[in-house]
Amino acid sequence: MQAVIGLLVMMLGASYGLETHCDCRQDGAHCFGPLGGTAVLQLMDRALETERYKLYKSSDKTTLILTVINNKIVNNFIQNRSSFNLGDGKFRVNNLSRTDSDEYHFEISDGINIKENRSLRLTIQAPVSSARLASECLSQGEKRVSCSSGGGDSPQYNWTLDGRSLTDTELLSVNTETNSITLRQHVSGAVACSVENNVSRFCGFTFIKCTSNETQISQWVFAANNMLCFEPTTPPTTISESSTVAHHSLLVCGVRAAVVVFALIGIAVYFAWKNKNYKKAEGSAYRPEREHQDESVVMVEM
Incomplete structure (x- = not known):
């Protein structure tokens, strides 16, 4: 049993599926990404047609990662494991490795002059597993x-x-x-x-x-x-954690079932009471004059 639990803990601690978010709209942001997981970098609010965007890796801007011109992605040199959303300005990088740890530069220009130049640091860490x-x-x-x-x-x-x-x-x-x-x-x-x-x-x-x-x-x-x-x-x-979760689930289901049963009983009692009062009122109003006809009508309705 302990071996099984240990295996489940290790599986839950796997870095696959882990995702971190980082706001890079200010200069000097320090972001962290999970090894083997995903980092979502908020580079801007949204891309504008009047501006050009470039993302470089390394401090000397020797490696170009992303180029956006006229609201179109011209180049994405790691497109096999990344994507850029023009609508919300988020750059998503998947399957992170140790080599992704570096300094990055994000450049905004109008095609002639550089309007903004921001730097960010991305650090890749192996997540704890248990x-x-x-x-x-x-x-x-x-x-x-x-x-x-x-x-x-x-x-x-x-x-x-x-x-x-x-x-x-x-x-x-x-x-x-x-x-x-x-x-x-x-x-x-x-x-x-x-x-x-x-x-x-x-x-x-x-x-x-x-x-x-x-x-x-x-x-x-x-x-x-x-x-x-x-x-x-x-x-x-x-x-076993699974036993605790199962007992809790059974308790919740039992409480919900009881609530439904009591609600149905309450509804049935209410309509029975209402129907009884209706028949009593109907009988007191018409029985002296049309007793036999009322009884036949009730039988037909039943």
Whole structure:
């Protein structure tokens, strides 16, 4: 089971499908792109027919990447993995590699004079692929939790307890070399470690409780890429995230089904009551004069 979960975590951490966005409409923008993923560069609001645009790679403008003249793409030398949208001014580059890390220059002119010349820096980073937690109970009831990432460039680690920052009364020590923390004796709950860099983020959770006469540890890992971390509110009953999701889905479906059933019952009761009052009013109005005819009409309607 652990091997299967580890494989799923690695699959979720793959860089394929990752996408970053960067506003390059100001000079000196620093953009980051995921290795193997996509970077979307906002070069302008939209292309104008009266202006010409050129995008160069390298600081000395030796490599021309893109040329737009009269609102038409004249050249795109990496068109096999990129596209430029004239309507919104976004340049999308796919399948990023380490060689894409460089300084770029974007030039705007009227065909004769250069109106604007902007530079931007694009840095390609390998995304983190997982957040692995390990926890243990110490002899005096303290809890030590360590966190490690599955690859990734320049990972940063952050800790929370039940969705909030740890306080000095809860935290005994922090070891930045091993990316581990030690919690005091009275502390228990959902400890979360987020591992992130400029192109990705993963979160791991562990629920740990230690007592003086016995050790009780339960933990599981939840991976999320480019998403916020969602902390659990109760201890997990299984290490499998899929089971937790399935139970939650069944609960939601059950609640929705109950709402529908009660709504149908309410509608049926309302129409039955309305029909009963209608018949009562009709009978009181006509029964003394046309009793037999009313009964025949009711039978026909039924």
